[in-house]
Amino acid sequence: MKKRLATMAVAAVMAASPVLADLVFPSLSYRTGPYAAGGIPFADGYADYFTLLNERDGGIGGVMTRVIECETGYNTEKGVECYEATKGEGSLVYQPLSTGITYQLIPKVEADGIPLHTMGYGRTSAANGKVFNNVFNYPANYWDGASIAIKHLLDENGGDLSGKKISLVYHNSAYGKEPIRTLEELSSKHGYELTTIAVDHPGQEQKSQWLQIRRERPDYVIMWGWGVMNQVAIQEAANIRFPMENFIGVWWSGSENDVIPAGEAANGYKSLNMHNIGTDYPIYADLQQYVIDAGKAAGAGDQVGTVLYNRGFYAAMLAAEAAKEAQRIHGEAEITPAMMRDGMAALEMTEERMAGLGMPNFGPAFSVSCENHGGSGQGKIQQWDASAQQWNIITDWIDSDKEVIQPLIMEDSEAFAAENNITPACADS
């Protein structure tokens, strides 16, 4: 394991380092605590992508990138401290990987004019870019996820879910509560019966919840879990012999760490994903050559190719592409957070662009605009194969039910705008 370079270190208390000609990407990571199993691979992937850009291309548009890592432990107070400690360094975009911290940061980034990218988490209604000028949640959000899971179940049942019973097992926090509203709307549309079962932080104890599931015998269980809660839930589901192929987790409940502890019993468990998996992409050859073999990989270097590593990698790629876009729009290599925001709002990920990066079909093709910060809202379903110890993608991109979600987003974001006296408008660049 390698020591972080001195250049990555957070400057001491005052955070008043001289102006460095760097593109700064802070990484509010968590490598400790009950959520570290998810935080470590994501942070490694995020850091490795920028290391690759520095080593192979000499940064972005000729300017070196710098990743500042700050440990939050998934704790909102530490998250705030990390934000304050790093924002003076010229940070271009924040990705806290925590819905709780996101809620803290939304008002702060709007005031400070720094973009916040919450990929598949955070506040769903931030997809309305007219209200949330600096907050982005492309390529997909929680409500898309809920809808994609239901669509998959519709496909399996020939388009009819009436009379079916679906249970939602959720982390009892802002994160876990997000999909409830959408699932309720969809339940009145498709006629299934929804029950919600809360699991309190950190989710190590779920006996009573699964007893309830055993008693109610739902046809399907959908899970919104994170950290240690996931593995416990999968183990408990196995204990009550709940059929795994009827158990679907959101994209945060679908990593190797979640299913391996349950062993063979986890076979057939499904989860959503917002990007492809594995290392079968040309870019991983470069990664091997420039980063791993050179001994510059972040963390222990043993996470490459896992689901969450790929997600961190993908998040970094989207950030780097947005930075390129910003450089192109403004014609300057050393961009500011405000320019970065314009780059993110004009980001267009096409098949050709991803192929050009050595990541063909890695994520969905989507485009961002001032009104729509949410991207395409597509996702895939993956299934765990316990004997081969790997995830397999079993569907193509599934579109979410925008008919249901869009009014909900408008309603929630307009309520936020009214509460905070925001006049919805595009940010002037």
Added chain:
Amino acid sequence: MFYREAGDFKTSYVDDSQTFPIAFDRYRYYFVLVIAFGIIPFIINDYWANAVMVPFLIYAIAAIGLNILTGYCGQVSLGTGGFMAVGGYACYKLMTAFPDVSIMIHLLLAGFITAGVGVLFGLPSLRIKGFYLAVATLAAQFFLVWLFNKVPWFYNYSASGQISAPERFVFGVPVTGPNVEAWAKYTVCLIFVTGCAWLARNLTRGTIGRSWMAIRDMDIAAEIIGVNPLKAKLTAFAVSSFFIGIAGALLFAVYLGAVEVGEAYGINKSFLVLFMIIIGGLGSIFGAFAGAAFMVLLPVLLKNVLVGGLGWDTALATHFEFVIVGALIIIFLIAEPHGLAQLWKLAKEKLRLWPFPH
């Protein structure tokens, strides 16, 4: 040399019974107030406010509150987090229901509401004592967190169950919401800390404080000499919860801006504040400040030294933080079981005798 009573003559009873009878102490107190009100607000930046000063001041209020209940009245409480949650949610409901009323009044009202809830949960203390009371207040902690999670009315039916503070002004200056300046945040907390500490100091010097301490030292003896345990214990719960409620309301409205009850007001908060008063010193207002400083500032300092200064890996530094803070707590408690306040008192005692110690 400077620190002694000799030569400091008092000519009235009022002078004789003042809070700081020694002139040097009094000047030091004024000096700290001048620095805190006159200098820090003009030089403070966002990082110092949000990462250091504001949490320190807020936890100091909570520690003063718990110190009144546990340190002065001897009633162990593990419900601090839950009572802070009452303060936070009361403040939120008031802020959204009466947007035209000043936030300062809401913060005070949040304290009074928490005092009411505290008295309610204090009732069992008349029958149960010691560890059993600790368990009863632990139940309060879990019940209150569950309640705020379960009943959507408390979070105004928001989809995520989060509460977030809308923008509110004091004399035209925003003190909650996104556009708060560092100095405004700091000053609001400082005003409440000063008020709370002044109130607590004077309460504990008077009749009520003496009846609390009588109950703490031996409740049966206190009852025999005429202290009403019902009144003493319930006032301790009320005053303590009032301070804790203000701390919870400030934590939500001024410091964090958005909270989720399980995370911001969980059982960890109860233990954190309890550790603060144990390390700082039970039954001492200074101890509450010292304990809050120790528990809030030390991790931030260590993080800056280990990650910023030495360039350590963030995960390694975090693990070491736990080790160092834990070891320091043990060392402090072995060296001085009565906390930092006692160390301070000994130091002052030595100063008074200096240069002729015996």
